Amino acid sequence: MKISWVLWWILSIIEVLSFLVFSALLWMRDVDATGAVQTTELKWINIGILFSAYVLPFGIQIVWLIINVVLNSKKKA
Numbered sequence: 001m002k003i004s005w006v007l008w009w010i011l012s013i014i015e016v017l018s019f020l021v022f023s024a025l026l027w028m029r030d031v032d033a034t035g036a037v038q039t040t041e042l043k044w045i046n047i048g049i050l051f052s053a054y055v056l057p058f059g060i061q062i063v064w065l066i067i068n069v070v071l072n073s074k075k076k077a
Helices: 003-028 042-076
Strands: none
Touching: 003 042
């Protein structure tokens, strides 16, 4: 397997796992650093903000995937 594919898989797994871990940490806390009690709505908002921070790296991963697929199809042709 090409090194680009291996790196893509490694970074994708790290990205997804880090998002899941940070989301779980946000969901489990009862009070944030300012002392505000975390309701269910605030937890969802916090996870949404975290998701917005992950949109750019996720977009870069998608572009990288497309480049890998195109380069692989050109090599096979």
